[in-house]
Amino acid sequence: MPTSQGGLGVLNLDKFTRALRLRWLWHEWKDQTKPWVGLETPCDEIDRNLFAASTNITIGDGNTVRFWESAWIGGRRPKDLMPLVYTISKNRGKSLRQGKEDDAWVQDLKLDSQSSITVDLVEQLVALWEAVRNVHLDVGEPDQITWKFTNNGHYTASSAYHAQCCGVPSTNFNSLIWKAWAPGKCKFHAWLIIQNRVWTSDRLATRGWQNNGCCPLCRRETETALHLVATCRYTKRIWHLISAWVGYQQMDPTEWEEA
Structure with missing residues (x-):
């Protein structure tokens, strides 16, 4: 995780490689002159879901927007909104323009022997029909896409990586630990203490070690991380001496306990 979210800032390789793979999907929109455009890209369904959630689409001529795979219905993809219709579609690679012309998307629907017409299927068909009817294509105006996580709307691998960390609470570790003046090993040890990951007696005891x-x-209380750095009487004495030396009373651990 990033240091601002409580981690060490070491890259998660799974998240980072996924962020890099999204570049393929971005270039499919932005640079269709590349020779691999139209071929299968090394992106899985999770990559495509993340890309759809991270982008905004403005419909133009409908040549770049994928009928099923692009999020053109209120920022969501037809395959997600109408999964039953998507299941019986036999041609899922059409653009929005190709699917809309002469209602070609309807002609692609084929029921097999194991499929049946249900109320849910009919409702999804009607909803998709209305969505297609309400779309107006602007001939000569290319489709546009913007990236949600940058100010200029352009994809970056860094923003794609951090987008996968959304929802994790932020911390004050940057100002409390990482930006402080101290040797790196001391900062790392402080991070371990806050995470309660130092091998004190209480943690050893829980493992039967x-x-x-x-x-x-x-020699009075159980050895814990908090006890060693704040509540031990010897530690308190050290903090009192340091606070008197630097003239900073908030270093008194007694005040920490009261807070």
């Missing part, structure tokens, strides 16, 4: 039990400094 040998441990000291009590704090080796005060």
Whole structure:
């Protein structure tokens, strides 16, 4: 995860490679002169779902917008809104213009022996019919696409990577740890303490491993990360001396406990 979201800032390779693969889908829109456009790209369904959720489409002539795969119905794809109709469609590679002309998308619908007409299928058919009827194509005006996660609307691998981290709460670790003046190993140790990932006696005990039990400094309380850095009487003495030295009273751990 990014450091602003509590992580170490080390790239998640799965998320990063997915962000890079979205470049193929972006160039299918922006540069159709590339020789591979129209061929199968190395993108899976998750890649395409992320791309659809990360972009806004403005319909022009309908030549670039995919009838089933592009999010042209209120920012959502027909294959997601009308999955039953999508299932019985036998030609899913048409553009919006090709599907709209002479209602070609209707001619592509074929029921097999295992399919049946249901109320849900009819409702989805009617909804798609109305959506297609309400679309107006502007001949001579190309379709446009914009990327949601950049100010200029252009795709970047960095924004595609961070888009996959959306929904994770932000932290103040950047100002609290990473931007502070200290050696890197001290910052990393502080991060481990906040995450409660240092091998103190309480964590060792939960795994049934040998441990000291009590704090080796005060010999009174169980050794925990919080106890070692704030509540131990020896630690408090050190913080009092440092706070007196630098003239910064908020370093008093007693005030931390009250807060």
